[in-house]
Amino acid sequence: MAEPAKNTAPVIIRRKKVIRGGGHHGGAWKVAYADFVTAMMAFFLLMWLLNATTEKQRKGLSDYFNPTIPVNRVSGGGDGTLGGDTLFSEDTKVRNGAGGTSNDNGSSTGSADDTLSQEKEAEQLKAVQEALFDRGGESRTMETLLKHVITRVTDEGLVIEIFDVEGAPLFAEDTATPQSVTLQLADLLAEVMGLTTNRIAVNGHVRTYPVTLATNPVWELSAARAQAMRGLLEAAALDPARLARIGGYADRKPAVADPAAIRNNRIEIILLRADR
DSSP: OOOOOTTOOOOOOOOOOOOOSOTTOOSHHHHHHHHHHHHHHHHHHHHHHHHHSOHHHHHHHHHHTOTTGGGOTTTSSSSSTTTTOOSOTTTSOOTTSOSSBOTTTSOBOOHHHHHHHHHHHHHHHHHHHHHHHHGGGTOHHHHHHHTTEEEEEOSSEEEEEEEOBTTBOSBSTTSOOBOHHHHHHHHHHHHHGGGOOOOEEEEEEOOOOOTTOSSOOHHHHHHHHHHHHHHHHHHTTOOGGGEEEEEEOTTSSOSSSOTTSGGGOEEEEEEEOTTO
């Protein structure tokens, strides 16, 4: 037998080991984790909103996302399902006074006249608002007085709100005895409200008292302060016939989040719209 050649290269066999099923197992877990983080963020945001908002603000948010808001009695403009109107506007006069025709004589109700009247009334209310705050530049005393005053326009009319300031209350503590600042404010308000003939409502509000009191004075006190302001306005030459109503709301409508804050001690003088 012949011997193998000595210079023949040896045969090397390499075996490659293939591992299947390893790696990162795909990216589906990342999507699930992202969904979880998003849900947790939304949850904590919701918890923060619930803690940081008042009941009135939460009601407003609820109504905003509520698809039935046009027929919601609380948030809508009218008492009925149609917001004060009727399906048969040609047969029955609409309750809000706009649109439709009268069957009495066949003539138009003149919604344009109603619009002009409303615009004129809005201008008058704005004039009162501007006249009130224009007084702020007259003197330092007047500027100090107006720190007690804010105004806002609502569906009811122009609301002029006067309130306690730290160290300068409108009334003596826990009484309906007006302080000097209240007397001066009454004179000022009677003067500027003379620019209109709108009827007037006066509402009293007070802060919440501790529950440990044997007798809670909030109802009597808020009503008494509203009556006291009525007396001051009449003494300042406001026509008594313009007073439409006086109300005491106790501590049921706080102006700030803390119901015991002195900011809730306030009087609202409302120049009512013609239809109120």
